[in-house]
Every structure is written in C-alpha cells, then in structure tokens.
Amino acid sequence: MQDSKRGSLPMAHGTILNNKQCRQSDEEKKKMEKAPYASTIGSIMYAMLCTRPDVSYALSMTSRYQQNPGESHWKAVKNILKYLRRTKDMFLIYGGLEEELAIKCYTDSSFQTDRDDSRSKTGFVFVLNDCAITWKSIKQSVVAQSTAKSEYIVVSESAKESA
Structure with missing residues (x-):
C-alpha cells in the first residue's frame, strides 16, 4: 500500500x-x-x-x-x-476572512445511481465561513421518477438539517 x-x-x-x-x-x-x-x-x-x-x-x-x-x-x-x-496533510480549518458568520448550503443528487434498487443519492454540505461544518451523503429513501424530483428530495433533506 x-x-x-x-x-x-x-x-x-x-x-x-x-x-x-x-x-x-x-x-x-x-x-x-x-x-x-x-x-x-x-x-x-x-x-x-x-x-x-x-x-x-x-x-x-x-x-x-x-x-x-x-x-x-x-x-x-x-x-x-x-x-x-x-492526502493526510489536508484538514479542516475553521475561521475565515469575513467578520460576520456566513452559513451556506450546497446540495446535489445523482439520479438513480444505485444499480440494485434504482435509488438516487443525496448529498449536502453546510459551510461556515468557507469551512465545512456538517455534511451528509445517503441513498434516498424513495425512488425518484425524475432528476427534478431527486433534486427536490435533497433540498428537503438539507432544509430539515438546517432547522
């Protein structure tokens, strides 16, 4: 190795x-x-x-x-x-150049990527001043019938996380 x-x-x-x-x-x-x-x-x-x-x-x-x-x-x-x-020398550093705290959320999904049960993947990351603070990547619990529905599901999941 x-x-x-x-x-x-x-x-x-x-x-x-x-x-x-x-x-x-x-x-x-x-x-x-x-x-x-x-x-x-x-x-x-x-x-x-x-x-x-x-x-x-x-x-x-x-x-x-x-x-x-x-x-x-x-x-x-x-x-x-x-x-x-x-990549063992890479790590997260919390902080940033901004004085105000700024939280952003990035989401994405991949439509029906699981070849066994046709489920899509959901992923999101919340960023505080350019540093990731929480993230998730999971298989969606329902089978999405379109890429748009797959995206709606990921937005819904990330909204639950932000609450």
Missing part, C-alpha cells in the same frame, strides 16, 4: 459496485474472510465524521456490502485508504 500510485480520488470515476460482485464461490469466501472489511469501513467512517467529508460518498457506496463483500468492493475500500494516505 505504501508504494501505491493510485488514490488520487476517494472513488475512481466509473467505479461500479453492486450485489452481483459479492462473493459467490467458497474460494472467494475464504479469501474475503481474511480481509478486515467491516473494521476498515468503521475506521474510515471515524475519519469521515471527524475531519474528512470528502470520502463520505465513497464510504457510503462501499459500506453497503459489509455483510458479503467481494474483491471489487475490497479494492474500492483500499482505494479510499490510499487516498487518505496521500
């Missing part, structure tokens, strides 16, 4: 994770039993909650498969670790 060249992004563009990639054969099961998948997910989650909102999407995608991870799921988790190692 220390000499790895990958890990410039928490999840590489075009990475597809789904239930079909879960371990199937006895050989795969034995191999994946040795991988500390669940504990690694937990460690990354601790980092995400404390100072690393940039890995929340990748962690959300990989944590779904804790019960039955496959090799491609484990590769995605190792990529997150490589990214964290490469």
Whole structure:
C-alpha cells in the first residue's frame, strides 16, 4: 500500500459496485474472510465524521456490502485508504476572512445511481465561513421518477438539517 500510485480520488470515476460482485464461490469466501472489511469501513467512517467529508460518498457506496463483500468492493475500500494516505496533510480549518458568520448550503443528487434498487443519492454540505461544518451523503429513501424530483428530495433533506 505504501508504494501505491493510485488514490488520487476517494472513488475512481466509473467505479461500479453492486450485489452481483459479492462473493459467490467458497474460494472467494475464504479469501474475503481474511480481509478486515467491516473494521476498515468503521475506521474510515471515524475519519469521515471527524475531519474528512470528502470520502463520505465513497464510504457510503462501499459500506453497503459489509455483510458479503467481494474483491471489487475490497479494492474500492483500499482505494479510499490510499487516498487518505496521500492526502493526510489536508484538514479542516475553521475561521475565515469575513467578520460576520456566513452559513451556506450546497446540495446535489445523482439520479438513480444505485444499480440494485434504482435509488438516487443525496448529498449536502453546510459551510461556515468557507469551512465545512456538517455534511451528509445517503441513498434516498424513495425512488425518484425524475432528476427534478431527486433534486427536490435533497433540498428537503438539507432544509430539515438546517432547522
């Protein structure tokens, strides 16, 4: 891992994770039993909650498969670790140049990105004077029928968070 060249992004563009990639054969099961998948997910989650909102999407995608991870799921988790190692000198700093406190909220959604149940992803971040103070990236609880509905759901979720 220390000499790895990958890990410039928490999840590489075009990475597809789904239930079909879960371990199937006895050989795969034995191999994946040795991988500390669940504990690694937990460690990354601790980092995400404390100072690393940039890995929340990748962690959300990989944590779904804790019960039955496959090799491609484990590769995605190792990529997150490589990214964290490469960016370990980056961290959040609260403050800013403005004298007044300014809170902004940025939202986004991705329409039906989950290949297993056609649900969309919701994500938002609240920023205080250019520093992230809270964030969330989750799978939407309902199936959106259009990109507009998917966006309405994310705005609704972020409004609940701001209250």
